[in-house]
Amino acid sequence: MTADLQLWPIGNCQVSALLNAAGSIVWSCVPRVDGDPAFCALLDTAEDGNPPRGIWSAELVDQVEVRSRYLRNTPVLSTVLTDARGGSVEMLSFCPRFERSGRMYRPVAYGRIIRPLAGSPRLRMRLAPTKNWGDPDVARTNGTNHARYLCDAHTLRLSTDAPVGHILEERAFRVERAHHFFLGPDEPFVGNIGREVSRMCDLTIDYWRYWVRSLATPFEWQDAVIRAAITLKLCQHEETGAIVAALTTSIPEAPHSERNWDYRYCWIRDAYYTVQALNRLGALDVLEKYLSYLRNIVDEMQEGAIQPLFAVSGESELPEAEAEKLPGYRGMGPVRIGNAAALQTQHDVYGQIILPTIQSFCDQRLFRMSERADFERLESVGELAWKMHDQPDAGLWEFRTRSAVHTYSAVMSWAACDRLAKAAAMVGLADRAKFWSDRAEKVRETIEAEAWHAESGRFGASFGRDDVDASLLQLVDMRFLSPDDPRFIATFEAIEERLRRGEHMLRYDSEDDFGLPETAFNICTFWLIEALFLVGRKEEARTLFEQMLARRTESGLLSEDMDFETGELWGNFPQTYSLVGIINCAGLLSVPWSQMR
Incomplete structure (x- = not known):
């Protein structure tokens, strides 16, 4: 396996970053995941011999080894750097996340702690954010214990107890004590940087370990x-x-x-x-x-359809463009921004809205359970599923130049009607339960007539065709078929024969x-x-x-x-x-x- 995708995510559900095998931050967007990459080295090959743009690296002089691991049950990354003389440091990288003042503290920020482990290691740090998708011309200012990077989308401020001049000039210095780094909002850092960043790291570790502790693994x-x-x-x-x-x-x-x-x-x-x-x-x-x-x-x-994807803000406009300044992953461009699939018709989305919502009608653990008004609003989604269950779409594989009535999309429409019937029963609407149950049965009849390929003795991936795709394996998960149904077994055999490698x-x-x-x-x-x-x-x-x-x-x-x-x-x-x-x-x-x- 190539080392190129040996990446380690850190994050706090507001901002995230990917670190490479050397412990460098090579990808991170601000102020949120679909924003402008402040760190974009992952998509910059720098074949001209110049250092990559958009990176936050830390490297020892005469470095010979790098070992990374996550602290147990957290996304906090420990990276140990070792030099040729046996000197070593540990670098902890994290994005702060913990409860503070009754709210979840999850700033657009990255924390790092570098502490000596052995010998007399000398460290060189490079902090080189970009703006506008790969433009390295980021203005910066600095004070005694901080530096500001004026990215267009989001100005970042580095607060540290390490020598700021050494960081700005990328000059090696001896690590004789722990150094702390907080790259975050453009505002003064309050408190002792060493104690506060260490405290943030400890609280972040605690948060994630308590969250994992609640999982039923x-x-x-x-x-x-x-x-x-x-x-x-x-x-x-x-x-x-x-x-x-x-x-x-x-x-x-x-x-x-x-x-x-x-x-x-x-x-x-x-x-x-x-x-x-x-x-x-x-x-x-x-x-x-x-x-x-x-x-x-x-x-x-909007009346008539729901698009298949949105920005994290809920914004529906995602025009597709290319970032001309970046050569792409391993030089394999283009680098795309936005996604034209937002303009596609994909009828499975109606079922995928309804299915996870049904739990909110019956799960008393939830803070907010759904009520009759929620069901009535959800029926508008069911109406779209009913209306579109036998109409062509781009399908879940998002074909850009052709359409068909995809069996997966039709079965998701069936599931939408079926689950609405169950939700209606949960809120005591017997007439609506029968209404949606009848519709579900009619959709099922259509699928069994149109998607069944009698000559092959199995379901096809689209109505009236002999094609197969892996989505037909989901007929069991959606409870349209049981795993011992001969029709599923025959379909599975065809999928395995044609698609398994x-x-x-x-x-x-x-x-x-x-x-x-x-x-x-x-x-x-x-x-x-x-x-x-x-x-x-x-x-x-x-x-x-x-x-x-x-x-x-x-x-x-x-x-x-x-x-x-x-x-x-x-x-x-x-x-x-x-x-x-x-x-x-x-x-x-x-x-x-x-x-x-």
Whole structure:
């Protein structure tokens, strides 16, 4: 596996950063995940010999080794740097998150603590933020203990007890005591920088460990599940409740493929799968905040459709453009900003709004349970599902140049009607329960007539066609079919025959807007694992799951795609879909806690 995606996320649900194998911050957007990258070295190859733009690095003179690890059950990263003479330092990197004054303190800020461990190490630090997608011409001013970086989108202020002149001039200095760094809002740092940053780090560690302590994890693979859960939570913009598909943009799905997309937005589909997985662990805080985001989306809904993705603010306009100043990941541009998929028609979104919302009608643990008025508003989404269940769309794979009536979208429309019937019963509306139940049955009849390919004896991926794609494996998860239904077994056999590549699974095997797929889609491999388990091939499912876990980065995470021959990771990182797969498969395959005795 290449080291290029050996990335370590830190964050606080307001701002996030990715650190590379050297412990440098190489990607972070301000003032939120879909903003302008203050650190963009991940997408700057700097082949001209100049240092990369948009980086915050710390390196020892004559450095020979770097080792990173997360502090247990946190996104706080410990990086140990060692030089050729045996000198070493530990660097803790984190984004502050803890309760203060009755509110969650989660500033647009990054904290670092560097302390000596052995010998006489000499450190050189480079803090070089950018603006306007790769412009290094960032004005700066400084005082005795601070420096200001005037990025257009968000001025950043570094407060430190290290020598500011050494930082600004990138001059090496001996680390003889602990040094503390707080890069955050453009305001004076109040209090003793050393004590306060250390206190912030301790409180942040405590917050995350208490959060993890509340999770209902499976008995097996706990480390993998906990790391996936923490990272999924980092993908939520807590201010609004939005959940982004990934923290990055424009890491290609395959080398030089130009399948470079901006995933720093909230897809209704991806967020549905994220809250579904975290809900299985009991992480209700993520669900509650996301339901608030959904309610605002529904309130702003234009008559006739709901688009498939939004900015984390809820903004609907996401025009697609290219960042000309950045060459792209490993030089494989373009670097895209925005996503034209927001203009697409994707009818599965109606079901993905309704399905997570239904829990709020019956789960008494929630602070805010849904009521009759909420149900009546949700019915407007159900009306769209009913209206569009047999109409063509771009589908969940977001084809840009063709459309069809996709079976997955139709089944999501069925699920929308089916779950509305259940919600109506929960609020005591028997007539509406029958109304939506009847509609669900009619949608089912349409799907069984139009998506069933009699000649092949299985379901097709779209109405009236013989095609297959991996989304048909979700017919069981949506409760449209049972795993022992002969129709599902026949469909699964066809999917496996056509789309499986060894231990990997393609989304589909036909040409799309960019040609034939060149890499496997990781969530589809996890869907394969689930299907194997459900049809009784349990040992094979466990083996395949272990193989997928072995493909994770050193940080315990996965990107969107994987080369099915080499195992190299591609696509945006960390990908929520892939982390969902880890959680769901671990919960399904793990032996129960009762067997630990």
